[in-house]
Amino acid sequence: MSRAFEITRTLPEDTTGADLRADVLGGLTAEPKVLPPKWFYDARGSELFDEITTLEAYYPTRAEREILLARAGEIAEATGARTLIELGSGSSDKTRHLLDALPDLHTYLPVDVSESALTQAAQALAEERPGLAVHALIADFTRELDLPGDPPGPRLVAFLGGTLGNLLPAERAGFLRAVRGMLAPGDALLLGTDLVKDPAVLVAAYDDEQGVTAAFDKNVLAVINRELGADFDLDAFDHVAVWDAEREWIEMRLRSREATTVKIPALDLAVDFAAGEEVRTEVSAKFRRDGIAAELAAAGFELARWWTDEGGRFALSLSTVPDAAGNGNAQTV
Template sequence: MEMAWTGWGLERSPVRVEVHVRPGDARRALHLEVLAGLCEEGRPKELSPKWLYDERGSQLFDEITRLPEYYPTRREREILLAHAGDIARASGADTLMELGSGSSEKTRLLLNAMRRAGTLRRFVPFDVSETFLRQAAQTVAGEYPGLYVHAVVGDFERHLGRLPTGGRRLVAFLGGTIGNLKPAERARFYAELAEGLEPGEGLLLGTDLLKDRERLFAAYNDSAGVTAEFNRNVLKVLNRELGADFEPETFEHLAPFDEENGWVEMRLISTRAQTVRLPVLERYVNFAEGEVLRTEVSCKFRLEQVEEELARAGLRLVERWTDAAGDFALSLALKR
């Protein structure tokens, strides 16, 4: 672990960077996941959505958020514009801890609301990308004089227990990212997060809500093909990191809604029988024609479902806001 102060000064806030991800961790994790998710015989092929977000993947996802079919980003922003002040007052927090991107406009809406309320003391951006996080921390420190920025480089699936303590904390998990976790994974996430909170501290959770299936299909199968390019990009990641010889154009993108599980499922479908070499792992993987590689699930929620899942972890829902169309929800839950 590394801790470093990167500036005081009258013109800039103090910044501390705490690193829990070691060099090579991501590569080792990818190797293990590919061995289990692609190379084990007799199980459906699957990868975690985290591998979609290399530099190119992140650029493509940013394009997706601006597509007319993709509503979640706009709807969540609508809620924050209307209710950031309510969130600041209801949480009573002096520390904002954000899991994921620490440089978005949504973050600033919350920081500004807490500053107007006179409570803002500390910002803790938490992200797996050290380079991005260092840049984001310095940017926020420059924009908010006097704010203590304590950046944590970590994976929320492994390092929630390393979140800094002290003050009255509000953990923001926005963008509907919670939907990428399956039910058992969500339960573990909520339980671990709640265990680290003090009574009265809270979670601000963004969730995409169940809606017309045609709208869900359009959001993940856009007419411009950006989501398809985003999905196939994971094959380029595997080519680069594993020396693989995937031909992305031989895989079709499809993201249907799974009624039984209540999620949109991102799939890459092999258009022909093929064998892909994985030289770094000294393995190969066979695909039958029509065989599916699942790259992401995106769960869609009922309002009561969110409340029930939080309650099981000891988090009491105190406020909930939706956009005018009822597409998306922000839930504020406090530890009992």
Template sequence: MSEARIDVHRDPTRMLETLREDVREGLSARAKWLPSKWFYDARGSELFEHITRLPEYYPTRVERDILRARAGEVADVTEARTIVELGSGSSEKTRLLLDAFAARGRLSEFVPLDVSEAALAASAEAIVADYPGLRVHGVVADFTEPLESLPGTPPRMVIFLGGTVGNFPPGERAKFLASIRSALTDGEWFLLGTDLIKDVDTLVRAYDDAAGVTAEFNRNVLRVINDRLGAGFEPEEFEHVARWDDRNEWIEMRLRARRGLTVNVPGADLTVTFAEGEELRTEISAKFRPEGVRAELAEAGFTLRRWWTDPAGLFGVSLAQARD
């Protein structure tokens, strides 16, 4: 059996410096914030996989149903030779696409890209075992960094699932979509999952489950800072908050200090104070309207070729083509 190839494009020293810069900037701000990408150490990845199986968390379940119904059409329309998955994780939903492409004998290479080397290696080896003859070329990298080039035999299809694109504020999202377009040649493909606007109760419950798994996931960002920068956060002193921002049309996750706190972060040469009830924003998750998805793709240089959703209109999957 062949082995997966894993290329490491992540510089641990640079990653630590980026964390240090983000912590200094975000925790020194008047309205404190941290980027959501720092949730994901090994424990954070495990917690998120647990979240995707919770009854309240509809995006994974609904997106999977859409892909199950449309994977064959994706294969027929794109005739892609390579699938590149950004933020691949376990690649569980992606197997629906791999199955459809394998049935048509068209796919030659799968390129999963993820920031976690351990998770990527495990997932890549599982794909190698289950899809004989498929080349698997894993890339350890941060997809929030500019995507200067992507491996693979053309035509390629980049996929970005789970509604994760909503974690970018609008300006950063535009840059991210443009970076994907710049990594593709004219005529190549982009498959994008977007969570859609719906009733507020359904949205909030997806980010504040009854079992408290999302709360633990949210607090994990503090544990990451403790581990990597020697900080003295007591995660249980922060309450999980999820709320809908109607003006920006996104969910915000926050951590609210249960009491006044002073936290030392020696690895960032920083001391942070929290008043009782003060909040730290840890994630935004924008929700979309179909016309907004089309417009943002067009602005980045893509033409929307297919738009699919579930019967209830909870989630959307777009198939777009890079245009000249």
């Protein structure tokens, strides 16, 4: 018998527009200028990112899928999850490997800011799996989450794709604490993280020869033009990807080719750019096992399992919520 598909909105209808205005105003008047990466992802940006994931130079998606295919059974056995909560679920494509492997799964709870992506993916999964309760949540996972209903435990939170690396260190700490706060002893966190490697490999993944990542990076300017009436000339900016060895992260930037002034009528703002001036549009941190373990421990998790792809490029880690005696629900390996 089919369980009902439900969708709950905790993100107010006007939040996206208000957040965009605040981020653009604050970011383009800052020194140096910054724009948050979440504004890449309108319909066009999502199409471009899907294209990026098929490029030979962009390994993270393939590497993570390799691990999921090989280890989904172990994840299921270690967690015994009855509820799967996926943060930033998007199309829920990779999640199907987990859904197939979890024999006792009762509820799938995808969380995303995009109502259209959520509805399409969640409805499809509900139809494919009539015994599964699918409850989609329109919410910003970087803010405090209130889970709808009382999904049964054990609960497994999945945060895949290396998205943790897009958060700055203080943001990561707050995010992990918030995830820990919505879980109970016996629950677990499945985390995808890209690993530190040869900088040439990393830069190539974020600056492909085909120019797809450049178009993706510049799409944030197209979003601002459309939503705020700005007059950015996308051809006047170059995409740049730089490895910061000290912080161990990739920075994506947009560099102005010449001195120019951009008008943003919705903000009553004119922004001056010097020739060669850059706007940071994304940070993508890369990790080491010891560092991940320390960040998880600081948030109240215990790292229990660690898997990498065959090439050692990407990692999936499974962390547990210890009980009062300090015991998790998965044997540490």
